[in-house]
Amino acid sequence: MSSSLSFCLSVTLNPTMSEKMFIIGNEALGRAARAAGARAFYGYPITPTSEVAHYWAKQACSEKGVKDKLVFLQAEDETGAGFMLIGGVLAGTRSFTATAGPGHVLMQDAFAMAEAMRVPVVAYINQRGGPSTSTVIYSQQEVNLACYGGNGNGYRVVYSLATLQEMYDYGIKVFNTAWKYRFPTFLLGDGYLGKMMGEVEVYAPEERGIKMEPTEAYMLERNRTRPMAEIMPEPNYQLRSVDGVDYDCYRNCLNMEEQAMAVNTEIKAAFDLVAPEIIEYEEYGDQDADDLIVAHGIVSAAAKVAIDDLAKRGVKSRLFRPITLRPFPVEELRRAAKTAERIIVPESADNQLARIIKDALCGHIQAPIVEYGRPCASILPREIADLVTSKK
Amino acid sequence: MSEPFKIIICGEGGQGALSVAEIVARAAWMHGKKAVCMPYFSTEKRGGVSMAYAQIGDEPIVYPKFSEADLWVALSQRSVDRIHSYLKPDTKCIVNSFLVKDVSTLEGHEVHEIDATRIAKEELKKPRTFNMIVMGAMLRLIPGLDKAAFSEALERQFKDKYERDPSLREMNQKGFDVGYELIK
Amino acid sequence: MNDQDIKLAFPKCARLASKPHKFCPGCGHPEVLKALGFAIDELGLQKKTAFGVDIGCSLLAWNYFNLDSIETHHGRTIPTMVGFKKANPDAICVAYVGDGGAYAIGAGHFLNAAIRNENITVIVVNNAVYAMTGGQEAPTTLPGMKVATAPCGADQYYMHAPELVRNVNPTAFVARGITTIQVGLRKMIKEAIQHQLDGKGFSFVEVLSQCPLNWKTMDKPQATFDFLEKEMAKTYPVKYY
Incomplete structure (x- = not known):
């Protein structure tokens, strides 16, 4: 694996770092975090994401990593890692973790708290088989968990990735979304994307005109530019000013149900307000086609191959790919679905994406929805093509 | 759009199926091709069968992933069964005949039986050249790739090891050349 | 007492607006917090302290100080402070946890922070029960003690946390104090924080503390302190480790 490239946080020191590399998805994630100026990784090894930790551990103990004060901490478990991550963010550091499967389950404890307190934690999640330990390979069964895990209402941003290059591109972007909007933000990949090796173009954000969102500590921040009261749900926050010093105090244990409702209502209002800015989706294929495939993640990549193959055979089809699963592009899907005769939903899970789609389209369309759930199994382009050509 | 060339390789854990796929894909990429490879990894880190996909285009x-391979490589008998479903009528096969004694299920295909295990052990006296022999043979059946590209990929893959032990370079090259001559 | 007297009775970093505190009458927590507050005052660390409080009665400490504070649950205050300290090594990180949070549900965090010699200070209040949730059995409940989830008497097993930490970490600061020896407790906590200030790694003070409500000794102060000083201190020796 190539490791000749070392990153600089400042573009003036290293103006042309763009380079095509042949690497695995997990290394692309690690490199993206480094390029984004992330400083702290807290995590626990789990297949198929461990190489993110390997990459960061190596970076942290390199000469450059020591100079940049990188933090690498292998926790006792994912619960611990999740809360360390919260600690790192509270200290104002771009911090992240990488997890999967049963580790992801544990981390939802911390993610729920991050959701309640508008703490912009970043997690790279590669889905593996389930339920429970299952396989270490692949699935799309962590959609419910990533979008709605924990005991809240799912106010977090979830990007679902389809290609190796996106592992890098969104690996950078995720930090900006998290810190700009102050919601937990996750990249949802899978074991294939994490472990497959191919071409990835790495670059410094500055080269693409990407400006990194500044960070600010939640605690012990003595030069605050954005009042925390603007961000935090009111019942969760107290600013105590004594002798000209501001002490920021946060809690998420509340006495009254009215307070708890206020917290949720405030978070929802903040989430709904910025959702239109965050939502991303992609459309592909012949927009006149009657058959609309709705797929996310790597299955959407397979769908594109299928659409191209079908086009060669004179069969029209098209794809709607939600890139953000939370917030979900509800209006955009409704518009795309309006002219469809049939909606085909292939996913490597049972009724996880499909449930979101049915929720979005309920009462808006007449067309039948064909669910093709293959829990934990890959979906090849040919299978999707067969779904399209099968009798209506 | 031309279809990518699809390779599946399967072997016992430790035989290096995954690194073979990786080197082949990297070689193609360094040669200006598009390439992707992926291990079909499982929880069996030891003692299992390991399998990898590579595509070049x-x-x-x-x-x-794909369901039908253009080049099909089985390094052990168990592997033959494991990846049997990836065969199509014109799939070309390479088997490591030292461990694969029964090729009856491959009837009708172009099968190259190479005794890579024995050659590595007895002729080259270096069991670790096994992989190189297999790759040399594979190269004959992969369109649009040449030996130079392969050597470059090997340099990249084994950069650290070659620095520590330059004799390894010669050994690998030799294994590769021997394998290359096994299929004409 | 006039305002001036009240002010003098409390640490400077205490938040007088929140007094009287919200703990039950006779509770030991305010005594521990006072000792912590004085230690922070004496070291001049009010503006540098990140104070993490855990769920359970300890969370009422959220209101007690003018300190940058965060409240979490289930012993996760410890990893939260660990993460904070790694990202901001200049901060003084204090995790304030109950015996349930530190020794049961968050035991993995507590023990591994000790093993890794994380440079934070952990203060655990040991009152032998889960107090906030209604007096259930804790890893510190004394054998035979009748509690909500052990109505016929608790089992024979209990946790010796300072002893355990000493076992896994030879250089950590480890001590067990008691609410009834205030001067000693304040000194212990101050030394623990000094240990962190000096960058020496993990510091841990367990404090034996009374819970008259769940001990059902609300109207019998002598029984409360007999249990604390005679029963608990016998099983859990008050000393430096």
Whole structure:
């Protein structure tokens, strides 16, 4: 694996770092975090994401990593890692973790708290088989968990990735979304994307005109530019000013149900307000086609191959790919679905994406929805093509 | 858009199926091709069968898995069964005949039986050249790749090891050359 | 007492607006917090302290100080402070946890922070029960003690946390104090924080503390302190480790 490239946080020191590399998805994630100026990784090894930790551990103990004060901490478990991550963010550091499967389950404890307190934690999640330990390979069964895990209402941003290059591109972007909007933000990949090796173009954000969102500590921040009261749900926050010093105090244990409702209502209002800015989706294929495939993640990549193959055979089809699963592009899907005769939903899970789609389209369309759930199994382009050509 | 060339390779854990796939894909990429490879990894880190996919083409390859291989490589008898479903009528096969004694299920295919295990052990006296022999043989059946590209990929893959032990370079090259001559 | 007297009775970093505190009458927590507050005052660390409080009665400490504070649950205060300290090594990180949070549900965090010699200070209040949730059995409940989830008497097993930490970490600061020896407790906590200030790694003070409500000794102060000083201190020796 190539490791000749070392990153600089400042573009003036290293103006042309763009380079095509042949690497695995997990290394692309690690490199993206480094390029984004992330400083702290807290995590626990789990297949198929461990190489993110390997990459960061190596970076942290390199000469450059020591100079940049990188933090690498292998926790006792994912619960611990999740809360360390919260600690790192509270200290104002771009911090992240990488997890999967049963580790992801544990981390939802911390993610729920991050959701309640508008703490912009970043997690790279590669889905593996389930339920429970299952396989270490692949699935799309962590959609419910990533979008709605924990005991809240799912106010977090979830990007679902389809290609190796996106592992890098969104690996950078995720930090900006998290810190700009102050919601937990996750990249949802899978074991294939994490472990497959191919071409990835790495670059410094500055080269693409990407400006990194500044960070600010939640605690012990003595030069605050954005009042925390603007961000935090009111019942969760107290600013105590004594002798000209501001002490920021946060809690998420509340006495009254009215307070708890206020917290949720405030978070929802903040989430709904910025959702239109965050939502991303992609459309592909012949927009006149009657058959609309709705797929996310790597299955959407397979769908594109299928659409191209079908086009060669004179069969029209098209794809709607939600890139953000939370917030979900509800209006955009409704518009795309309006002219469809049939909606085909292939996913490597049972009724996880499909449930979101049915929720979005309920009462808006007449067309039948064909669910093709293959829990934990890959979906090849040919299978999707067969779904399209099968009798209506 | 031309279809990518699809390779599946399977062997016992430790035989290096995954690194073979990786080197082949990297070689193709360094040669200006588009390439992707992916291990079909499982929880069996030891003692299991390991399997990998590689694809080489002229257009970007987005999906790492496929169902039918153009080149099919089985390094052990168990592997023959494991990847049997990836055969199509014109699939070309390479088997490591030292461990694969029964090729009856491959009837009708172009099968190259190479005794890579024995050659590595007895002729080259270096069991670790096994992989190189297999790759040398594979190269004959992969369109659009040459030996130079392969050597470059090997340099990249074994950079650290070659620095520590330059004799390894010569050994690998020799294994590769021997394998290359096994299929004409 | 006039305002001035009240002010003098409390640490400077205490938040007088929140007094009287919200703990039950006779509770030991305010005594521990006072000792912590004085230690922070004496070291001049009010503006540098990140104070993490855990769920359970300890969370009422959220209101007690003018300190940058965060409240979490289930012993996760410890990893939260660990993460904070790694990202901001200049901060003084204090995790304030109950015996349930530190020794049961968050035991993995507590023990591994000790093993890794994380440079934070952990203060655990040991009152032998889960107090906030209604007096259930804790890893510190004394054998035979009748509690909500052990109505016929608790089992024979209990946790010796300072002893355990000493076992896994030879250089950590480890001590067990008691609410009834205030001067000693304040000194212990101050030394623990000094240990962190000096960058020496993990510091841990367990404090034996009374819970008259769940001990059902609300109207019998002598029984409360007999249990604390005679029963608990016998099983859990008050000393430096």
